[in-house]
Amino acid sequence: MNTIEERTHIYRVPIRPQYKRRRRQKKNNNFPKLILLIGLICVAIFYFVNNKVENNILASSETKSHNPIDLSFNFSPRRQNILLMGVDVATNSENPFKGNRSDTMLLISIAPYGKNINVISIPRDSKVYIAGRNKADKINHAFAFGGAKLAVRTVEETFGVKINNYVAISNEGVIKMIDTLGGLPIYIEKNMKYDDYSANLHINLKQGNQILSGRQTEGYLRFRHDSFGDIGRIRRQQWFFNALLERLKDPTVIVKIPELLKIIPEYIQTDLSAYDLAKFAGMAKNVDTSTIQIATIPGSPSTKGVISYWIIDPIRTQDLINKMVYRNKTDIEYKDLNVGILYANAKEDTANILKQELEAKGIVNIKMQPASSASKDYIAIHNLDIAGEMINDLKKTIPEIKDQHTIYDPIGINRTGKDFTIVISDL
Numbered sequence: 001m002n003t004i005e006e007r008t009h010i011y012r013v014p015i016r017p018q019y020k021r022r023r024r025q026k027k028n029n030n031f032p033k034l035i036l037l038i039g040l041i042c043v044a045i046f047y048f049v050n051n052k053v054e055n056n057i058l059a060s061s062e063t064k065s066h067n068p069i070d071l072s073f074n075f076s077p078r079r080q081n082i083l084l085m086g087v088d089v090a091t092n093s094e095n096p097f098k099g100n101r102s103d104t105m106l107l108i109s110i111a112p113y114g115k116n117i118n119v120i121s122i123p124r125d126s127k128v129y130i131a132g133r134n135k136a137d138k139i140n141h142a143f144a145f146g147g148a149k150l151a152v153r154t155v156e157e158t159f160g161v162k163i164n165n166y167v168a169i170s171n172e173g174v175i176k177m178i179d180t181l182g183g184l185p186i187y188i189e190k191n192m193k194y195d196d197y198s199a200n201l202h203i204n205l206k207q208g209n210q211i212l213s214g215r216q217t218e219g220y221l222r223f224r225h226d227s228f229g230d231i232g233r234i235r236r237q238q239w240f241f242n243a244l245l246e247r248l249k250d251p252t253v254i255v256k257i258p259e260l261l262k263i264i265p266e267y268i269q270t271d272l273s274a275y276d277l278a279k280f281a282g283m284a285k286n287v288d289t290s291t292i293q294i295a296t297i298p299g300s301p302s303t304k305g306v307i308s309y310w311i312i313d314p315i316r317t318q319d320l321i322n323k324m325v326y327r328n329k330t331d332i333e334y335k336d337l338n339v340g341i342l343y344a345n346a347k348e349d350t351a352n353i354l355k356q357e358l359e360a361k362g363i364v365n366i367k368m369q370p371a372s373s374a375s376k377d378y379i380a381i382h383n384l385d386i387a388g389e390m391i392n393d394l395k396k397t398i399p400e401i402k403d404q405h406t407i408y409d410p411i412g413i414n415r416t417g418k419d420f421t422i423v424i425s426d427l
Contacts, residue, residue, distance in 0.1 A: 080110040081161055081325065082272075083152055085143060085168045086221075086237075096170035097269045102143035102151055103171075104221070104237055107161070109325045116388065118324040119294045121238060126297060127309040128158045138309065143168070148269060159317070161325050165272045173267025174221070175214030180259050182252075183211040186243040187427065189236075189375030192223045207375075235413070238294045239376065242405055245292075293381075293388045295320055295408030319384045320408065330385040332419075334362035337386075340416025341366065344374045344426030350400060351424055357398045369416045374425040377401075380409035383419040391420070400424075 086104030089096040105122040124140035131142070131153035142154040152163045178184050192205040203219035205212075212220060221240055224233035247253065298316035302309040322328040339358060343351035348370065355366055379391055379401065388406060395402045401422060415421055 077112050079112055079325070080164050082108045082110070083148075083155055083163045083166045084108055085148065085151060085166065086174065087143060087168050087170045089170045089172055096172065096267065097147060097168060099144055100170075101140040102168065103140055105139065105151070105155070106237075106241075107155065107159075107163075107325075109161075111327060117292050118388075119238075119241070119292060120320065120324050121294065121296045122155070123297060123299070123310040125301075125308055125310040126158075126299070126312055127302070128154065128312070130154050131157050148271075159321055161321065166270060167272065168269040170267045171218055171221075175218055176267060177214070177260070178212065178217045179214035180256055181247060182256070183213055184217050184240075184243055184247055185209070185211050186220070186239065187376060188220070189239075192220070192225075194219075194223060194225050235296075238407060241294070242292070291388075291392060291406075293324070293406045293408060295324055316384070323384045324408065329387050329389075332385060332387075332390070334390075335364060337363050337420075338365040338418035339363055339367070340369060340418075340421040341424065342369050342371055342374060342414055342416045342421055343424040345370050345372065346426045347374075347424045354398065354400045354422065354424070357400065358394075361394065361397070365417075367416055371414075374414075374423050376423065377404045377425050377427070378423050379404050379406045379420060380414065380423065381406065381420045382409055382415055382417070384408065386419055 084104075084106040085102035087096055087100050088103040089100055101124070103124050105124065107120040107122060109118045109120070111117070122139060124138065126139040127136055128139045129135075130137050130139075130145060131150060133145075139154060139158070142151040148166045148168050152166050155161070156163055187209050188205050188207050191207050192203050194201070194203040196202075201219065201222065203223050205216060205220060205223075210216075217240070221237055222233070223236065297310075297312055298320060299310050299312040302311050341351050341354060351368060355368060358366055381388075381391065391406050395404070404422070409415070409421075414423060
């Protein structure tokens with residue numbers, strides 16, 4: 001048995017916060033935001049076939065009926081947590097969901113009534129105890145040992161959250177989906193070149209706006225050969241997430257559903273119901289991707305031993321879970337904020353205008369920092385006490401940031417301000 005000293009650096013189950021029962025709120029119809037699940041449209045299509053959902057649903061998609069199906073319905077009054085996993089099938093192409101690792105893990109937390117959506121990326125190398133096992137291991141091995149159910153149990157026991165449903169999609173499924181959708185428009189932040197002949201992985205992407213094929217998208221998602229390693233890979237998965245949502249907003253995508261019907265079923269595994277999934281397929285147009293908040297489990301890469309691990313920071317992780325899953329709020333005033341503006345040299349004028357707008361809101365502590373280049377516009381929250389509602393309020397009143405995506409970044413990549421950093425790219 002491991003000693004206490006040996007086990008202290010491995011993240012264990014946190015203390016679940018206690019809350020007073022809140023007064024029941026009125027329902028709303030904000031449920032369409034659930035389409036953010038990266039493979040959800042494909043999952044819905046899978047169930048159209050295998051569970052024989054009424055034929056008129058498909059007919060409504062294929063024809064421009066004057067009586068379209070009603071896709072609005074009230075979301076659950078309870079919090080919903082969904083574990084989304086991308087499965088690497090390189091070692092077992094015959095059965096993508098047996099004996100393979102989940103190299104992407106996203107915990108998607110949907111507030112009661114679908115009020116807002118938060119996404120937490122779990123680094124695949126996170127050092128944890130797999131549920132039912134006494135030996136420390138990487139969290140992505142849970143899927144290889146026991147499939148989706150063991151992965152779900154491990155996440156629940158590690159982070160102290162209840163997982164309501166799961167979705168697993170193989171990397172081949174992502175490739176087929178992107179190709180069927182006609183490619184994925186996305187900005188490549190740097191040149192990416194890597195070859196792994198044993199895994200038949202060849203990445204050769206150029207910086208700039210690109211429309212990626214399915215195979216190129218796989219390369220973009222799997223690339224991690226830069227100074228940020230796996231954390232940079234997670235960040236790219238987050239950019240992919242947003243780019244896919246934007247792609248699903250395109251009305252031309254809906255007419256491609258019959259094509260997806262023919263190729264997707266073998267690439268998806270889920271315990272979500274056919275009834276719910278059937279309604280998700282046409283909802284992408286209602287998603288405001290700028291309001292989705294994304295974070296990565298805080299920690300640091302291991303510096304000892306021959307096996308690379310992500311050592312989870314238990315205190316900051318608990319703070320992140322309280323913020324992203326349980327929606328804890330701390331009252332902070334604008335005058336108390338310490339904000340950074342990181343801007344590309346070509347956007348100095350825009351940065352100065354933004355500074356004036358922030359000052360007009362009462363923010364006085366603003367640090368300006370030029371960069372030789374910045375690849376994307378986004379807002380990174382470093383202080384977990386900053387509520388997403390405060391950032392969204394700034395977006396509503398300041399035109400320069402109204403469409404920027406928000407991520408929680410306690411790790412501090414490109415950190416300029418103590419509380420949050422606004423990045424202005426040279427695009």
